[in-house]
């Protein structure tokens with residue numbers, strides 16, 4: 001019987017645990033969590049309104065989460081309807097003129113103005129060394145297309161506008177392929193069809209890609225998953241792990257007070273700097289490399305919540321780190337905007353990670369109010385605004401990220417004979433991208 005320790009009860013940890021039990025029901029799996037389950041995904045209630053402190057929704061591109069939840073509580077996972085398309089114009093994302101594109105049930109049909117976007121695309125391809133891919137997709141195809149179709153790649157460089165990331169650094173393989181001459185559309189098609197074939201082979205097929213919300217808040221996913229895991233004799237042990245030792249192919253985990261183990265396999269899902277500290281005694285070179293990851297200095301995102309139907313965020317923006325008034329990228333928009341106008345009653349949440357000292361709460365609230373008015377002609381002021389100062393930081397997806405990740409994987413490969421059974425996954429290894437996180441959790445579980 002395999003004994004597996006998972007460090008971290010976020011999405012990576014719980015999904016890995018769930019699939020390990022699927023592939024290997026006899027495995028004995030323990031999840032260690034220093035704080036609370038869910039990690040960066042966290043729902044909080046303020047004045048009767050549920051606000052998401054982390055992502056406001058899940059953009060799912062693979063069936064990993066949907067499949068697991070379908071075995072537990074499938075009716076709670078809600079697919080959000082995304083009705084509007086926005087394009088980049090005059091620095092602001094504006095509602096696309098009608099007829100710009102039509103996107104319904106996955107069918108994207110080019111209309112006459114759609115054709116001009118293809119020309120725009122051709123023009124922009126030559127700029128790809130400096131252009132963000134997501135920006136490119138949004139400004140040529142519109143937001144809906146970028147989110148739903150291009151998001152297989154685009155999501156990962158979602159933060160790009162805020163961080164000047166270029167396409168090459170986040171998707172080097174795709175970039176190389178495009179450089180060889182394969183067009184964007186063909187490359188996207190090839191990528192999507194390879195993924196589809198893969199999940200079909202895994203028999204995880206009935207899945208609709210898109211934006212999902214979970215009834216009662218995203219945190220509820222973790223309540224439901226952990227309950228299910230408990231019924232399979234897999235528990236969360238609330239302890240902060242400080243050290244890992246390895247002797248005769250077995251791992252022992254140490255918290256300040258206790259010792260846990262032995263384990264045959266350890267899957268660590270915590271952030272790279274914390275992993276670095278954890279692995280200091282186990283492997284010096286790997287520990288040093290992990291500490292080299294740079295995090296986003298700051299960016300912020302804000303969303304408006306319709307007061308009456310607060311489960312779905314209405315609109316939001318990523319703002320650049322230093323310029324205080326220019327929008328650098330929209331988040332996503334759905335039909336709820338109409339309701340906000342109608343009811344004239346909404347609340348907002350703003351999340352700022354990174355350099356928390358750069359903006360005061362009032363400054364952040366003022367910025368979003370200016371943006372609401374400029375972009376949506378929304379003159380109503382929010383009833384109240386909640387600012388979350390989030391310690392969790394996403395990796396800085398600049399040119400160095402891919403190089404850093406490859407060298408971590410290289411060291412792991414080199415030491416895999418001496419230290420068998422150590423797996424490093426999670427937010428920092430997946431570019432803070434939920435779809436990649438899910439896929440990696442699945443693959444990791446399969447290898448156990």
Ligand SMILES: Cc1cc2nc3c(=O)[nH]c(=O)nc-3n(C[C@H](O)[C@H](O)[C@H](O)COP(=O)(O)OP(=O)(O)OC[C@H]3O[C@@H](n4cnc5c(N)ncnc54)[C@H](O)[C@@H]3O)c2cc1C
Pocket residue numbers: 007008009010011012013032033034035036037038039040041053054055056057059155239240241242269270271274351353390392425426427428432433434435437
């Ligand atoms: C504001 C915000 C918005 C986001 N928006 C999006 C989005 O739109 N799309 C997207 O794809 N992603 C988004 N993300 C990122 C996404 O939420 C994360 O990538 C994902 O939740 C990470 O899951 P994880 O399990 O890998 O890591 P985490 O959620 O960070 O979980 C790690 C867990 O490990 C625990 N831990 C740490 N150290 C120890 C230790 N020593 N011992 C035991 N436990 C430990 C932590 O307490 C935590 O619970 C967003 C994140 C934030 C903060």
